[in-house]
Amino acid sequence: MVYHLAMKAIGTTLIVVDMQYDFLEGGALAVAGATIEMAQKIERLSTLFDQVILTADDHPEDHISFETFAAHCVQNTEGAKLAITSRATVLYKGRNRETEEFSAFAQGRRINFIEGNDVYVCGVAGDYCVRQTIEDILQYAPEKRVFAIVDMIRSIDGLSYIDRDPFSGKVRFVTSEQVQKRIAFRQEE
Numbered sequence: 001m002v003y004h005l006a007m008k009a010i011g012t013t014l015i016v017v018d019m020q021y022d023f024l025e026g027g028a029l030a031v032a033g034a035t036i037e038m039a040q041k042i043e044r045l046s047t048l049f050d051q052v053i054l055t056a057d058d059h060p061e062d063h064i065s066f067e068t069f070a071a072h073c074v075q076n077t078e079g080a081k082l083a084i085t086s087r088a089t090v091l092y093k094g095r096n097r098e099t100e101e102f103s104a105f106a107q108g109r110r111i112n113f114i115e116g117n118d119v120y121v122c123g124v125a126g127d128y129c130v131r132q133t134i135e136d137i138l139q140y141a142p143e144k145r146v147f148a149i150v151d152m153i154r155s156i157d158g159l160s161y162i163d164r165d166p167f168s169g170k171v172r173f174v175t176s177e178q179v180q181k182r183i184a185f186r187q188e189e
């Protein structure tokens with residue numbers, strides 16, 4: 001166990017975006033390919049990181065988002081529950097009825113919660129909340145290195161960041177396998 005702890009890299013944060021039952025297959029606003037198995041893989045991966053942050057939609061019943069999307073992640077419902085239970089800081093968003101809030105770091109709010117210099121992001125949906133989360137980190141914490149774990153992200157449009165980079169080369173795209181190697185053995189790129 002000591003050996004395992006000693007291998008942990010210093011200064012890595014994993015941000016898991018909205019792995020809530022309503023976004024998983026079978027949920028109220030399901031993202032294709034987002035499954036319990038994916039949540040379990042992310043959970044296992046999370047043990048490698050110094051810090052884990054989960055973000056979660058937590059909407060009132062009449063949230064403005066429901067004009068665009070099917071109602072989802074309504075406060076205190078089963079669908080709002082997180083499919084990941086790791087030791088983690090949970091940042092809730094979308095609580096204000098009038099405000100669409102794809103990212104927990106909108107306007108730079110709570111950006112200081114992110115401790116690691118290397119920030120890895122995964123979750124759903126890649127074309128909405130994951131994307132906005134990454135854009136906020138790039139904007140409000142430009143000193144950080146940002147990695148997207150592409151095989152642990154699913155998008156509503158079915159595309160991967162590999163198909164179409166929305167970040168103009170500012171984000172490093174990695175697989176969960178590469179993350180395991182890079183963090184566990186502290187490999188440089």
Ligand SMILES: [Zn+2]
Nearest residue numbers: 057065073094
């Ligand atoms: Zn929402």
